Every structure is written in C-alpha cells, then in structure tokens.
Amino acid sequence: MANYPELAGRVAVITGAAQGIGAATARAFAQQGTHVALLDIDGAGAKKVADAIAGDKARAVAIHVDVTDETSVERAVAAVAAEFGGLDVLINCAGGYGRLATVEDMPIEEWDRTIALNLRSVFLVSRAAIPHLKRSKAGRIINVSSITGRQVTVASSPAYGSAKAGVIQLTRFLAQQLGPDGITSNAIAPITTLTPRVAALRTEADIERIASLVPLRRLAEPEDHAQAMLFLASDAAAYINGVTLDVNGGRIMM
Numbered sequence: 001m002a003n004y005p006e007l008a009g010r011v012a013v014i015t016g017a018a019q020g021i022g023a024a025t026a027r028a029f030a031q032q033g034t035h036v037a038l039l040d041i042d043g044a045g046a047k048k049v050a051d052a053i054a055g056d057k058a059r060a061v062a063i064h065v066d067v068t069d070e071t072s073v074e075r076a077v078a079a080v081a082a083e084f085g086g087l088d089v090l091i092n093c094a095g096g097y098g099r100l101a102t103v104e105d106m107p108i109e110e111w112d113r114t115i116a117l118n119l120r121s122v123f124l125v126s127r128a129a130i131p132h133l134k135r136s137k138a139g140r141i142i143n144v145s146s147i148t149g150r151q152v153t154v155a156s157s158p159a160y161g162s163a164k165a166g167v168i169q170l171t172r173f174l175a176q177q178l179g180p181d182g183i184t185s186n187a188i189a190p191i192t193t194l195t196p197r198v199a200a201l202r203t204e205a206d207i208e209r210i211a212s213l214v215p216l217r218r219l220a221e222p223e224d225h226a227q228a229m230l231f232l233a234s235d236a237a238a239y240i241n242g243v244t245l246d247v248n249g250g251r252i253m254m
C-alpha cells in the first residue's frame with residue numbers, strides 16, 4: 001500500500017463505512033494514521049468495523065446517521081467535530097440501489113428514494129462539513145460516483161445512474177466554490193466491485209463475463225478504490241480539483 005505520512009493525524013469522515021468500499025476506505029486511512037469517523041445507518045455494523053481498525057496510530061469512531069435526513073446529518077457532523085476537534089477529509093461513499101429497473105417500471109417513490117440516497121446525501125453531508133473543512137489546512141471532499149454515472153453500459157437503475165451523474169456535476173460545483181478556501185473536491189467512478197454484497201449477488205459466470213469486458217480482466221476490489229481516495233486526499237493531489245477519476249480497469253475511457 002502507498003504511504004502518505006502527511007495523512008497521519010488528520011481526520012476523515014467516511015459515510016457508508018459499515019461495509020464494502022466505505023469500510024475498506026476507513027481501514028486504509030486508519031493504516032495511514034488518519035483518525036476516522038465511520039458514519040452509517042447501520043450503527044452496529046460501523047462500530048464493529050471501527051473497533052477492528054482502531055489502533056495505536058489512529059482513533060476510529062462509529063456514528064449513526066441517515067445521510068438522506070438533514071437533522072441526522074447535521075448532528076453526526078457536529079459529533080465528529082466535537083470528538084476530533086475538526087475535520088480534514090470528507091468521503092461521501094454511502095449509496096446504492098435496490099434493483100435493476102427501467103424508467104417505465106419505476107414507481108416515483110423508488111425514484112425519489114434512490115436520488116435521495118445517492119445525490120441529496122452528498123449535498124447534505126458536504127454542506128454540513130464545509131465550515132469545518134474551511135478550517136483545515138488541507139480540506140478534501142471525495143465523492144463516490146459510479147461508472148453508471150459516466151456512461152450507460154449495463155443494466156442498472158436510471159435513478160441511480162442519473163444521481164451518480166449528478167454527483168459528478170455537484171463535485172464540480174464544490175470544486176469551483178470551495179477552491180478559494182483551499183479545499184479540493186473530486187470524485188471517483190468505480191466499476192462493479194467485488195464487495196461481499198456484490199459477490200453474493202453475482203454468480204461465478206456473471207463475474208467472469210463482466211471481467212472479460214475489462215481490459216485488466218478482473219473486477220475491482222474495494223481496496224482499488226481506497227487507494228485512489230488515499231491519493232486524492234494526499235498532498236500529492238493538492239492541485240487536482242473537480243476531476244472524476246475512473247477506477248474501472250479501462251472498461252470505459254472518457
């Protein structure tokens with residue numbers, strides 16, 4: 001794993017950190033000595049991960065949040081600031097969708113729920129974090145979009161893909177508006193990733209078929225995304241602002 005000594009002692013908030021990419025990212029930052037706050041609607045799951053990664057180098061706390069709810073988000077971000085005395089890195093990772101769908105068969109409740117989880121959440125958590133990030137010497141916002149927000153390639157959910165495209169544009173607005181405060185805002189766009197959840201949903205044949213379409217001939221591991229986010233949070237990425245980094249093995253090339 002790459003080593004970024006400057007990340008030691010900084011404070012990172014990771015939403016959706018009870019499992020999958022968020023949990024791997026919390027682990028990767030803690031290994032750099034970054035103090036981590038794991039925010040998730042699954043408070044018990046987040047606590048389990050936090051307890052496992054807390055160590056001599058870094059503190060780790062779990063905080064319950066519903067990223068779609070304004071009051072819950074305000075409370076959770078205030079709790080992080082009170083616990084650590086500030087905030088340097090925000091990773092908006094909570095997201096997802098329930099099922100493959102078409103526009104024609106999508107009830108409005110599903111549309112609204114999916115947009116709220118994937119786009120409203122990024123707005124709410126970023127807005128709550130901005131005053132704290134402005135006080136950081138190296139403020140960073142990193143949003144987790146998706147290959148489905150970049151291009152329509154595989155069966156997915158139109159609400160999810162539209163929200164993830166919205167995340168990319170919101171990232172650019174954040175980059176433009178917070179740049180003068182020394183805060184960078186970037187996104188990553190992961191391909192299908194072998195999280196325990198995805199591995200359980202897909203057959204071996206599915207995984208082989210998807211992997212055969214990727215020039216690197218494998219799906220992503222959660223750690224591939226964690227590495228990209230460590231880089232974007234590091235001083236090495238200080239002048240990178242408003243980009244979306246495709247972490248997709250070359251599956252699509254923008």
Ligand SMILES: NC(=O)c1ccc[n+]([C@@H]2O[C@H](COP(=O)([O-])OP(=O)(O)OC[C@H]3O[C@@H](n4cnc5c(N)ncnc54)[C@H](O)[C@@H]3O)[C@@H](O)[C@H]2O)c1
Pocket residue numbers: 015016017018019020021022039040041042045065066067068093094095096097117144145146147189190191192193194195197198
């Ligand atoms: N896994 C993939 O193949 C893949 C591909 C592209 C993009 N992504 C994106 O990466 C991110 C992480 O994906 P993953 O597969 O690791 O997800 P996951 O489903 O494994 O984990 C998502 C986490 O978010 C939490 N969460 C759900 N609703 C929440 C809410 N309202 N408030 C707070 N927390 C909530 C869940 O409890 C869970 O811990 C998501 O934004 C997803 O859209 C994933």
